[in-house]
């Protein structure tokens with residue numbers, strides 16, 4: 001099946017933005033269509049830096065992948081990126097930045113209680129995925145892919161935020177299942193498992209993958225793409241107020257919250 005793209009604004013869709021549309025179409029519009037910049041939080045800065053450190057850890061020989069080395073890589077990564085515009089003015093003073101660094105290293109130390117990086121070499125890291133799924137173009141960066149002892153592929157996503165309770169974990173796998181679909185498209189192999197590795201916890205959530213799960217995701221993605229196409233044509237992006245609004249950068253300009261500040265009559 002080929003899906004004709006009606007609006008040239010949407011050329012590719014990332015798993016994250018697909019998740020945004022699913023959660024709140026208006027949030028998707030703010031991010032993917034209007035491209036309104038969002039302020040970087042200290043948590044996002046920690047996530048970006050930790051991802052870089054974990055990625056670089058596997059450049060070293062297995063026996064060098066120690067906690068101390070990971071801490072050094074975090075410091076090096078932060079030194080490298082802290083001058084970028086998006087991190088400007090993030091901390092009030094050097095003490096606040098130091099406290100943030102200490103907290104970040106504590107979080108990174110948790111990594112070693114989840115897995116032992118001296119025992120394996122990833123198949124790939126920070127993998128740029130751009131795949132055409134029969135008319136739908138999906139693009140995203142996959143954190144890590146490994147092969148287990150049986151030669152099967154395992155996809156891992158690092159998370160520095162707090163792990164959701166297990167009953168809510170399934171929805172957190174949405175983006176990873178899209179990545180599993182992209183991997184199947186690229187390699188012809190169905191990954192055996194997707195894993196969410198939460199440093200904050202620490203918690204590891206694992207979801208076994210079967211080919212029919214990916215067929216279902218393919219259908220879901222097509223329905224989502226069509227829904228986005230319709231939203232673009234009609235310029236209708238409904239709001240979905242909920243818990244996420246508490247963390248949404250766009251609450252001030254969101255139609256769902258337009259009257260929130262008005263005095264009661």
Ligand code: SF4
Pocket residue numbers: 024026027239240241242244245248249250251254255256257
């Ligand atoms: S504030 Fe809530 S309803 Fe509005 S865009 Fe953000 S998540 Fe959606």
